[in-house]
Amino acid sequence: MTELKILREARRIIHNHISYTPILYSTLLNEKYGAKVLFKCENFQITGSFKLRGAYYSAFKKIQRTGKTSLAGHSSGNFAQALAKTAHLMGVESTIVMPGNAPEIKVEGVKRWNGKIIYSENSPQSREAKLHEFINQHPEAIYMHPSDDMDMIYGNSTAVQELIEEESDIEIVIVPVGGGGILAGAALASKNLLPKIKVYGAEPSGADDAARSFRTGKIVPSVEPQTIADGLRTQLGKNNFPIIQSLVTDILTVSEADIITSMKDIYQYLKIVIEPSSAVPLAVIRKNPQLFSNKRIGIIITGGNIDLVNLAQIFK
Amino acid sequence: MTELKILREARRIIHNHISYTPILYSTLLNEKYGAKVLFKCENFQITGSFKLRGAYYSAFKKIQRTGKTSLAGHSSGNFAQALAKTAHLMGVESTIVMPGNAPEIKVEGVKRWNGKIIYSENSPQSREAKLHEFINQHPEAIYMHPSDDMDMIYGNSTAVQELIEEESDIEIVIVPVGGGGILAGAALASKNLLPKIKVYGAEPSGADDAARSFRTGKIVPSVEPQTIADGLRTQLGKNNFPIIQSLVTDILTVSEADIITSMKDIYQYLKIVIEPSSAVPLAVIRKNPQLFSNKRIGIIITGGNIDLVNLAQIFK
Numbered sequence: 001m002t003e004l005k006i007l008r009e010a011r012r013i014i015h016n017h018i019s020y021t022p023i024l025y026s027t028l029l030n031e032k033y034g035a036k037v038l039f040k041c042e043n044f045q046i047t048g049s050f051k052l053r054g055a056y057y058s059a060f061k062k063i064q065r066t067g068k069t070s071l072a073g074h075s076s077g078n079f080a081q082a083l084a085k086t087a088h089l090m091g092v093e094s095t096i097v098m099p100g101n102a103p104e105i106k107v108e109g110v111k112r113w114n115g116k117i118i119y120s121e122n123s124p125q126s127r128e129a130k131l132h133e134f135i136n137q138h139p140e141a142i143y144m145h146p147s148d149d150m151d152m153i154y155g156n157s158t159a160v161q162e163l164i165e166e167e168s169d170i171e172i173v174i175v176p177v178g179g180g181g182i183l184a185g186a187a188l189a190s191k192n193l194l195p196k197i198k199v200y201g202a203e204p205s206g207a208d209d210a211a212r213s214f215r216t217g218k219i220v221p222s223v224e225p226q227t228i229a230d231g232l233r234t235q236l237g238k239n240n241f242p243i244i245q246s247l248v249t250d251i252l253t254v255s256e257a258d259i260i261t262s263m264k265d266i267y268q269y270l271k272i273v274i275e276p277s278s279a280v281p282l283a284v285i286r287k288n289p290q291l292f293s294n295k296r297i298g299i300i301i302t303g304g305n306i307d308l309v310n311l312a313q314i315f316k
Numbered sequence: 317m318t319e320l321k322i323l324r325e326a327r328r329i330i331h332n333h334i335s336y337t338p339i340l341y342s343t344l345l346n347e348k349y350g351a352k353v354l355f356k357c358e359n360f361q362i363t364g365s366f367k368l369r370g371a372y373y374s375a376f377k378k379i380q381r382t383g384k385t386s387l388a389g390h391s392s393g394n395f396a397q398a399l400a401k402t403a404h405l406m407g408v409e410s411t412i413v414m415p416g417n418a419p420e421i422k423v424e425g426v427k428r429w430n431g432k433i434i435y436s437e438n439s440p441q442s443r444e445a446k447l448h449e450f451i452n453q454h455p456e457a458i459y460m461h462p463s464d465d466m467d468m469i470y471g472n473s474t475a476v477q478e479l480i481e482e483e484s485d486i487e488i489v490i491v492p493v494g495g496g497g498i499l500a501g502a503a504l505a506s507k508n509l510l511p512k513i514k515v516y517g518a519e520p521s522g523a524d525d526a527a528r529s530f531r532t533g534k535i536v537p538s539v540e541p542q543t544i545a546d547g548l549r550t551q552l553g554k555n556n557f558p559i560i561q562s563l564v565t566d567i568l569t570v571s572e573a574d575i576i577t578s579m580k581d582i583y584q585y586l587k588i589v590i591e592p593s594s595a596v597p598l599a600v601i602r603k604n605p606q607l608f609s610n611k612r613i614g615i616i617i618t619g620g621n622i623d624l625v626n627l628a629q630i631f632k
Contacts, residue, residue: 273588316629
């Protein structure tokens, strides 16, 4: 299959199982930021984030290829719920390795869909080790990576596919970058559907491993990232990095204060609940008027899963 | 004109100027509350609340009748912005009496639409006096009441008209009650469009003047109301009370803790920003399963204007 055919297949396969999310905007917010910004609202997606798109398509393809009957992955965040929900939709089992300090709300989100939880230590190494131990003992289990997997990237691309199809006159797409799955998906959607669109990554300066990877040409590990944007603390992978390198215009960084300012603006002007990661692209627009002034820009609001106590902490 | 014709006229007149707001639901929220709840989201309305509906229609009719050329009212809340925006849309002037302690965000909302602000003392009496003083000195100004006015009630009814037209199989409508404008509007919409629908008012028990008025048959004043639902601290008026008395099934009250619980649920499940008043109807559903269990219920989310510092205070 050509890449375009794969992207279209992903759209078709998720179509009946995943929400077609709305695109919102605010005239007053546009005035304030000096740009025409369209927000594709994956906070309204089932399980509250875009991750279900990649998880569903990836699981579908991997079950088709292998005939295996259960899904296994590790996550402290949105991927955990997406994986459990995917398994529930497909009538297979799911096992998710989660750190012992995972927020109760995420743990509940997994249990709701009958996901089996294995607790690990809090380090990424411990999670990875526990997951491989489980998979070695359970040959029927499919290893599901949260971002660095071509099926996952194709699945994630559907969010930007929908955005581009509905708003074909956008000039720029900006998405947050953590593991790189949605950024690589955005880049592939743009390349295949509307190549004149420029794609930017948006990253907290306290977790700027992707920006540094982009500039140096090799993957820089994410070491002790410091940011409230908890979805963006992970690092790029070998599958999505080459896509990002060849198709993305730039990765721009913003401070924590900038992220909080834009997060507040999204709450007040758009009246939607988002997690901090989703505010990073808007913050990038405000800090770079030379690039974005008066442009028509699409942003993916990647998710809306935030603990309300954390929210209170941010807004107090 | 018959009442039905007036309601239809209100729909037609506001149509091109007011947002047709979306109806949202959450399967998980429905499971939790044991009912099928449809949320008509006036938090997404221009100026962030349903008040613009009544303000626009009322101003339109009053300008038509009197030929006067400016609007005047008093408000510490959503009506202030709605009035300023209405005047802006119609190309006339607006003057709003606001208490000196009005939150900065509301003051800004008025200034944004070139509304002229007159500050009063914080008591309702002082606001009323300042407004009458202004109107006496300005014969070209139209007195605009925020809720107790038939034009306002017809305008507000359009939110429930849209809800009923789109979701004709709802059995119950529940709306918050403060001044009674949206409750009377909901009752008139139901009576004229789908009379089998039961209409309930929802009120904080710390500001239960409407519930007591409903039971005793005469308007009970709102004396020192104690509730975070700041939009519901006002009392019923002589125009909306008879409509409410004859058409509303009941007015039910809930505690502050109940309101906060349902407010958190709306943030977490629906991912929308609402003000506390808008959570009261959902709280009423949870406290009255004997009335609402398994029913298909429409709720008006009346507004989304909340100061983020207050929000942090509520969620901490």
